[in-house]
Amino acid sequence: MKFKYCPICGRELEEKYSWDEGGVPYCPVDKIMYFDTPKPCIIVAIIKEDKILLLKQSYIFKNSKVLLSGYVTNGENVEETVHREVFEEAGLKIKNLKYLGSECVESKEIIMLTFMAEYDSGEINKSSEVEWVDWHHIEDALCEMSEDKIGRGIVKKVLKEIGYNGEKAYRCENDDCNNETF
Numbered sequence: 784m785k786f787k788y789c790p791i792c793g794r795e796l797e798e799k800y801s802w803d804e805g806g807v808p809y810c811p812v813d814k815i816m817y818f819d820t821p822k823p824c825i826i827v828a829i830i831k832e833d834k835i836l837l838l839k840q841s842y843i844f845k846n847s848k849v850l851l852s853g854y855v856t857n858g859e860n861v862e863e864t865v866h867r868e869v870f871e872e873a874g875l876k877i878k879n880l881k882y883l884g885s886e887c888v889e890s891k892e893i894i895m896l897t898f899m900a901e902y903d904s905g906e907i908n909k910s911s912e913v914e915w916v917d918w919h920h921i922e923d924a925l926c927e928m929s930e931d932k933i934g935r936g937i938v939k940k941v942l943k944e945i946g947y948n949g950e951k952a953y954r955c956e957n958d959d960c961n962n963e964t965f
């Protein structure tokens with residue numbers, strides 16, 4: 784966020800020169816520079832045999848399912864965020880966490896840290912924050928996630944990681960989708 788006023792004291796910020804960043808909004812009272820940094824967020828594809836965990840969150844996408852995601856909280860490392868969010872939102876334990884790269888969502892000021900993980904234990908226990916959550920066959924994931932471009936990119940990476948070499952999973956991309964489960 785590009786700050787104009789100090790969120791602590793409310794004073795209008797001055798511009799202060801910082802070596803690499805150029806002019807940065809600065810509060811001379813609180814002596815804080817407000818850098819324009821994104822919020823770190825995790826997103827994880829959880830795999831159980833030939834299934835993947837998908838959620839429905841209408842406030843994110845109205846007609847499409849998504850992977851589990853959440854914000855990194857101050858005081859935890861990113862791996863802890865993934866385990867915490869998976870347990871909070873779905874009631875599951877995961878293992879073999881693997882980092883798949885990052886995606887920038889400039890309009891939302893988010894940096895998405897993307898992961899895949901294997902199901903370890905537990906039964907799905909949906910948080911009240913989550914509209915719907917369940918396992919889907921991984922071959923249906925791309926069709927179910929039509930609006931979620933970042934999520935689809937992660938699923939494609941997962942399909943490679945698990946050595947999937949069929950065609951059915953990609954039928955939406957090939958304009959061959961008769962999926963009417965929405």
Ligand SMILES: [Zn+2]
Nearest residue numbers: 789792810813
């Ligand atoms: Zn201030």
